[in-house]
Amino acid sequence: MRLKDKVSVITGAGGGMGRVAAQKFAREGAKVAVFEIGEEAGRKTVEEIKAKGGKAEFFHCNVADEANVKEAVQQTVQTFGKIDVLYNNAGIMPEDDESVIDTDAEAWDRVLNVNVKGVMLSCKYAIPEMLKQGSGSIINIASFVAYMGCSVPQDAYTASKGAVVSLTKSLAIQFRPRGIRTNAIAPGPIETPLMTEWLLTDKEARDVRLGRQPSGRFGKPEDIVNCAVYLASDESDWTNGSIIHVDGGITSHYF
Ligand SMILES: NC(=O)c1ccc[n+]([C@@H]2O[C@H](COP(=O)([O-])OP(=O)(O)OC[C@H]3O[C@@H](n4cnc5c(N)ncnc54)[C@H](O)[C@@H]3O)[C@@H](O)[C@H]2O)c1
Structure with missing residues (x-):
């Protein structure tokens, strides 16, 4: 088991890649803290893990709400005693996020609140817990769109x-001297509810x-989660500040 007894907070673990990550982490021996805004979805992830003999608990959390994040982190530490891994997976990509000239400022704020402030708040409360033990791994989920323009724009998301x-x-440089490494995965298009509902x-x-995918297929959640297991495990001790592109090669495409 590559993650034995590692207490792993996974945000947005009630669906898509987050649920697949929670299941895989549990199979690798992690104790998973499911941070999820959707209560039913979060509890389902936990039930599925427990049914297979894994360890997981649900903590209701809207990552954009500071009081929520603070409480969920406190509850995680009360339940599991520490935090080893913070996997910032929760993210939204709403339909009303388009080109800047067509997008309401409210939609812009909504996306930035979850996708950026959510990461900041989870780090704000989880990092002090990691500092107590002098170790930890933060995994942020970015996207290939951070590197490429798209003719079908979603500017707030990008x-x-x-x-x-x-x-x-910034986090990688600040906290690695105190034992905490921070890396990101930049997935290409992955077949999850977030993508498929929109692309269908x-x-x-x-x-x-x-058309721009050299591997001829969209990614699967497992493609991303396999990389996350490496980043969560002690195998990645010297990997810090890396943005790992797991995208089938789409960001290498020129024409
Ligand atoms: N699917 C893709 O192609 C793709 C590509 C690149 C990056 N990503 C990123 O990967 C991550 C996961 O994407 P996915 O496709 O699995 O999404 P998804 O919509 O299938 O699942 C996201 C989960 O996050 C939860 N969530 C949403 N807002 C939340 C909040 N405020 N607080 C807590 N939980 C919240 C949702 O309820 C859901 O369970 C996101 O950050 C996304 O931007 C996805």
Whole structure:
């Protein structure tokens, strides 16, 4: 087991890649703290893990709400005694986020609040816990869109993921001397509810992305989660400040 007894907070673990991550982490021996805004979804992840003999607990958490995050971190420490891994996975990509000229400022704020402030708040409360033991691994989920323009724009989402990349670098430099490494994964398009609901209804968006994919398929949650297991495990002790592209090669595409 690569994550035996590692207490791992995974945000947005009630669905998509977060749920697959929670299940895989539990199979690798982690004690998983499921931070999720959707109570039913979060509890389902925990039930599935426990049914297979794994260890997990649900903590209701809207990552954009400071009081919520603070309480969920406190409850995690009360339940499991420490935090070894913070996996900032929760993110949103709403339909009303388009080009800046077509997007309401309210939609912009909503996306930045979850995708950027959510990462900041989770770090704000989890890092002091990691500092107590002098070790920890932070895994931030960015996106390939932080590196590429897209003809079907989602400008708030794109800007939010650029911010996640920059924050990852800053945290990596600040906290590695005190034992905490910070890395990000920049996934390409992955077949999760977030993507498929949108791409099934928007043929142009689907064709643009698949046409530029050298591997000829969209990614699977497991493609990302396998990388996250490495980053959470002690195997990645000397990996810090890295943005790992797990995208089938889409960001290498020129024409
Ligand atoms: N799917 C893709 O193609 C893709 C590509 C690149 C990056 N990403 C990123 O990967 C991450 C996971 O994406 P996904 O496709 O699995 O998404 P998803 O929508 O399938 O699942 C996201 C989960 O986060 C939860 N969530 C949403 N807002 C929350 C909040 N405020 N607080 C707590 N939980 C919240 C949702 O309820 C859901 O369970 C996101 O950060 C996303 O931006 C996804």
